[in-house]
Amino acid sequence: MEMIWEKLWAGLATITTLILALPFFHSYLPNLVDYHILKFASKLFRFLNPYVEIKFPDDHGRRHFKSSDLDTVINAYLREACFTDDGACSQDFAHLRATPSYDGADVDFIMNDGEEVIIVHEGVKFWWSSHKNPPKGTCIYKYSVPEDSRYYRLIYHRRHDVFARNNYIKHVLTEGNAILDGQRKLKLFTNVRSDSRSGHCAYWSRVPFNHRTTFDMLAMDKEKKREIKQDLECFSQGQEYYESVGKPWKRGYLLYGPPGTGKSTMIAAMANFLKYDVYDLELTSVKDNTTLRQLLIETKRKSIVVIEDIDCTLQDLCIKRKKTGSEKNEDEEKTTKATIDKDDKEESKVTLSGLLNFIDGVWSSCGGERILVFTTNHKEKLDPALLRRGRMDMHIKMSYCRFEGFQMLAKNYLGIDTHRSFSEIKNLLDSVEITAADLVESLMPKSGSIKQLEEEDRNREGWRLMPKSASEISDHFINSCLDNLIKFLEEKRKSMSEKKSVDGASGCNGEITDGFKPTN
């Protein structure tokens, strides 16, 4: 209220002065009226109105440049400043407006159009108000503004101008972003192809990201895991460093290794560790390089952009060479899927140079704080240009599971740290190549294994067909499960020695090479 009166008086004083002075100047000095008087009047108005006004427009109307949701950030800041945790309002609003919460799962309340709040920060008063743009027709905009678009208006006294610009506005953005990060529920985005017939542009469709895998659940060498986590942590804290050296704030990881060794699982662990959204980019559905760029621009900060099975997506990404017989068999499933996809749809015209631009062209720097992950079963097939330093900064080899990996899986799936069968399993794992995916299959309760044990276990108190967690699994089931696993591993060893194709397997998995060192 106080603010409105101050402004009203200032406005009235200006108008009165102008009304009194104008006829005088008009009669005696007509040539000056057009220019100098108006210039003087505007200076006078500024003198009499000592307040500065800044508008923060609503970004939702802009289709393609969504990287800075300024209004969302301000919204979060004002909500925190004006509303308590239980939704009570600390300011005397007559009208509130309901908006979808950041994750879309709830409703947030914010002041309605025309309402005003006063926030005192470090002793300085700031007036915030929310406004709706006038409907089309009453105002001419250079660019079209959607009819329901809004803006926030900030007013403060001119004498605090330097403080407001250098300090307060930064504070609002930092606070708002921190609030949004705290509320963040992860999302999984996938690209929907453009349709030239219906005129739809390519876009990202999103669902909640519910993959619960963490690094603790991931079966791989502990030291390698620690290195990867540290690398991710360094990256996420590196904003100032990246800015200071003039590099875009992004990092590329290549995950490679046989099917079922945990490449996709590792991506989920990375997302949960950093609390980043995942953008799963299906390259075969991207029409051309322009669409690829458009999709990149629409990704937000704090995200992991994933291209799975990169060797099976676009032809010119791979070094052209003859495939060996075994490679042909291994790839059969994935290649068939890619071919079916292609038959179904218009073929993608994305090229290697388009993809390289996507990774480190000028557009790649927009938004910042972005991780790019490629997965492949055959690293050696990829064009070296894709793998070079600065594009794929860290190469992580996922390979067959060793005893250390098995122990992590046993803890996660059976809730045990040790067991009398462990030494036998350790010996077997030293001589067979088995993926974590195979081990997981053997450790999970399945209808067959449950049936075997049903009779004995059914009498146990609190027995359920499917346990709620690993800690509920009975000793009986654990023993039987590990016995079956031993049999499975023995058979595997026998068939491997028959084929005489035991290659030297390396470590549990997770051999890291950081792009500079020679890789195998």
Ligand SMILES: Nc1ncnc2c1ncn2[C@@H]1O[C@H](COP(=O)(O)OP(=O)(O)OP(=O)(O)O)[C@@H](O)[C@H]1O
């Ligand atoms: N290292 C691992 N740690 C824990 N679980 C794993 C690991 N690797 C695989 N799994 C289990 O196996 C399943 C399949 O693994 P995942 O999809 O990550 O393999 P992938 O390497 O991506 O295979 P592909 O090359 O076929 O895409 C996962 O759902 C997970 O349960």
Ligand SMILES: [Mg+2]
């Ligand atoms: Mg995978």
